[in-house]
Amino acid sequence: MSTPHVVVVMGVSGTGKTTVGPLIADALGVPYAEGDDFHPPANIAKMSAGVPLDDADRWPWLDAIGSWAHERAGLGGVVSSSALKRAYRDRLRAAAPGAVFLHLTGDRALIGRRLAERKGHFMPPALLDSQFAALENLEADEAGVAVDVSGTPQEITERAVAALCRLDKN
Numbered sequence: 001m002s003t004p005h006v007v008v009v010m011g012v013s014g015t016g017k018t019t020v021g022p023l024i025a026d027a028l029g030v031p032y033a034e035g036d037d038f039h040p041p042a043n044i045a046k047m048s049a050g051v052p053l054d055d056a057d058r059w060p061w062l063d064a065i066g067s068w069a070h071e072r073a074g075l076g077g078v079v080s081s082s083a084l085k086r087a088y089r090d091r092l093r094a095a096a097p098g099a100v101f102l103h104l105t106g107d108r109a110l111i112g113r114r115l116a117e118r119k120g121h122f123m124p125p126a127l128l129d130s131q132f133a134a135l136e137n138l139e140a141d142e143a144g145v146a147v148d149v150s151g152t153p154q155e156i157t158e159r160a161v162a163a164l165c166r167l168d169k170n
């Protein structure tokens with residue numbers, strides 16, 4: 001790749017952002033940052049109490065991720081952030097205009113199975129349904145690619161790196 005990308009790995013819960021994000025970063029030879037680690041203490045307190053975050057809580061979190069992405073501009077980096085809504089991606093782009101989005105996509109049944117295994121117990125279908133309901137796919141004017149998450153993490157990583165390379169040629 002000519003200029004190293006700053007990649008935001010996005011997608012609903014369970015698509016494998018935390019699993020494949022670091023593998024993609026390794027493959028690109030750039031650092032990985034976990035989006036969840038950018039929550040301010042107030043958000044962590046809310047989440048620990050089981051209170052869902054609202055958009056007012058999300059802006060400072062997205063700004064912190066955006067700030068990391070901005071610092072990596074020209075150097076390259078991979079950061080995870082579900083970024084389900086266009087407005088969240090707009091906020092990230094406002095801080096880091098060059099960021100590209102890698103949307104991990106998969107069918108609901110597959111993701112549901114993976115989540116059920118991760119949690120070690122049945123995942124209420126409503127929780128994943130609400131994620132899919134909130135999801136707004138990348139639009140034509142947004143720099144990014146969508147990659148399917150069937151197969152092994154290594155296969156997804158290869159697919160993602162190939163898709164990111166194709167992005168450079170367009």
Ligand SMILES: Nc1ncnc2c1ncn2[C@@H]1O[C@H](COP(=O)(O)OP(=O)(O)OP(=O)(O)O)[C@@H](O)[C@H]1O
Binds near residue numbers: 012016082115117149
């Ligand atoms: N390609 C894969 N094959 C099999 N299992 C996978 C794959 N990718 C991820 N998993 C498993 O699926 C579960 C969800 O993955 P992961 O935690 O990476 O998703 P996430 O997108 O980071 O979710 P969240 O938004 O909740 O943080 C984990 O238990 C992970 O080990």
Ligand SMILES: [Mg+2]
Binds near residue numbers: 018019
């Ligand atoms: Mg995760």
